Amino acid sequence: MWPLLVVTLASSFDAILAGPEMKGAVVGVVVKELGGEVVYARSPDLRVVPASNQKLLSTTFAMHVLGADRTLKTRLWKEKGRVVVDSEGDPTMTHARLLEARQRLGLKGRVAVAVRQAYRPLTPPSWEWDDLANKYAAPVTAFTVDRSSFELWGDAGRLFFVPESYGATAKWFGAPGGPKVEFDVFRQTAIVRGQWPRTKTRLDTLALHEPDRAAATVLGGGAMTLVTEVPSRGPDLVLESPPLREIVSECLVKSDNQIAEHLLLLAAGTGSYAEAAKRLKTFLTEVAGLDPNDLSPQDGSGMSRHNLVTSRALVGLLEWTARQPWGSKYREGMAAPGKGTLTNRLQGSRFQGKTGTLDMVSALSGFVTGADGKGYVVSIVMNHYGCSAAKAREVQDRLIGDLEKGTWQEDGGSLLWSRADHLAQQFHGASRDRAVRSRDDGVAPRERADRRGQSADAALAGFR
Numbered sequence: 001m002w003p004l005l006v007v008t009l010a011s012s013f014d015a016i017l018a019g020p021e022m023k024g025a026v027v028g029v030v031v032k033e034l035g036g037e038v039v040y041a042r043s044p045d046l047r048v049v050p051a052s053n054q055k056l057l058s059t060t061f062a063m064h065v066l067g068a069d070r071t072l073k074t075r076l077w078k079e080k081g082r083v084v085v086d087s088e089g090d091p092t093m094t095h096a097r098l099l100e101a102r103q104r105l106g107l108k109g110r111v112a113v114a115v116r117q118a119y120r121p122l123t124p125p126s127w128e129w130d131d132l133a134n135k136y137a138a139p140v141t142a143f144t145v146d147r148s149s150f151e152l153w154g155d156a157g158r159l160f161f162v163p164e165s166y167g168a169t170a171k172w173f174g175a176p177g178g179p180k181v182e183f184d185v186f187r188q189t190a191i192v193r194g195q196w197p198r199t200k201t202r203l204d205t206l207a208l209h210e211p212d213r214a215a216a217t218v219l220g221g222g223a224m225t226l227v228t229e230v231p232s233r234g235p236d237l238v239l240e241s242p243p244l245r246e247i248v249s250e251c252l253v254k255s256d257n258q259i260a261e262h263l264l265l266l267a268a269g270t271g272s273y274a275e276a277a278k279r280l281k282t283f284l285t286e287v288a289g290l291d292p293n294d295l296s297p298q299d300g301s302g303m304s305r306h307n308l309v310t311s312r313a314l315v316g317l318l319e320w321t322a323r324q325p326w327g328s329k330y331r332e333g334m335a336a337p338g339k340g341t342l343t344n345r346l347q348g349s350r351f352q353g354k355t356g357t358l359d360m361v362s363a364l365s366g367f368v369t370g371a372d373g374k375g376y377v378v379s380i381v382m383n384h385y386g387c388s389a390a391k392a393r394e395v396q397d398r399l400i401g402d403l404e405k406g407t408w409q410e411d412g413g414s415l416l417w418s419r420a421d422h423l424a425q426q427f428h429g430a431s432r433d434r435a436v437r438s439r440d441d442g443v444a445p446r447e448r449a450d451r452r453g454q455s456a457d458a459a460l461a462g463f464r
Helices: 009-017 051-066 095-105 211-219 244-254 257-268 273-287 311-322 327-332 389-405 421-428 434-441 456-460
Strands: 004-008 026-033 038-042 073-079 082-087 111-117 149-155 158-162 169-174 180-184 189-194 201-207 221-226 237-240 352-358 361-369 375-383 407-411 414-420
Touching: 009 026, 009 038, 009 389, 026 311, 051 244, 051 257, 051 273, 051 311, 051 327, 051 352, 051 361, 073 095, 082 211, 095 211, 095 237, 111 211, 149 189, 158 169, 180 201, 189 201, 211 221, 244 257, 244 327, 257 273, 311 327, 311 361, 311 375, 361 389, 375 389
Parallel strands: 082 111, 111 221, 169 189
Antiparallel strands: 004 414, 026 038, 026 375, 073 082, 073 237, 149 158, 149 201, 180 189, 352 361, 361 375, 407 414
């Protein structure tokens, strides 16, 4: 029979964070009993880069302002020689839906498209230049198509775009090795170097420079103009998005940057990122009750390295969501073991939350249920670590394992919990073989993800 260890939460967490993986790293950790007291804190007031944990800020803002059941509408009018579009912003709009709308309106040949839209900031400020060719950093417009992206494929000596080219061009130059794509997002030109693939192969997922113009191409095929007025009569067709709770879940589970940026601008009611950031901070401080010194938001997705937030603020925000009428739907829509960006992590855990990944940034925040049935809120944000991202995630998973697997007890005013040695080995054992480490920590080898097609933490989970 395995002997039991009785240790304090602080001593166990401190021992994990004192390991070589976190040497020299900047780490903020807060664990709070849901509706109760903080049971562990390390640098709780340290502002750090949150990566995709920033999506917790923008999605809660949207849920509060817009409501869980809100749908987003795109209104269309067929007029002589043109079609008029009025878009309040729908990040779920697809090429297929726009083609169907064209058919339902009976549009023939090339038709001019007049667009009124709620926002058109294109590229958010402070995003890094070399990211802009990629789907995960695509420009933002209210009237959009396929998350502002399209795909480049190769097959039998030819290059082609899916679902269409939108006027983009591609050239192939033979060279040793596998195909590599260089894409000029502003000229919408792709250069592919390497050997032709033997079978039909998706080579890359690329950003549309002007998503609204691409969407207009699908709908009417003619020139697009931006307008401020639409017909006074009722629309001939209304395209409606899924309810906001489903859009938010898609954003959180797959860590979708495009959705997060749309949600921020929709909730803020502005196309100005400077103004949207101000209104987001006002919501976080005056409604959610966070300390204004704990955060400095810049975008909705976490792509900007100018975003700053404390682990204390992330825990406070999650606890605030739990008290909202839509709180249970929000929590159910988060990533979890076997689901989304946690597909390969924390097997057997009941954790629900949000991952975050940038270069030298890794974050994990969410809800944990202890062995005693009590709920806890946790935020772990790591910056400037020198180990691999996989090692950083393993440290996070070990902390969640301790928090979840132990049996909680009160002893002289201190929080203690007992943990069997076999559980300690499951989450800490250095002698675990590769298969067990893969199962427990989500570091199983897998086919390389297309890093151009998604946010960094979505790429690590293997999403296209």
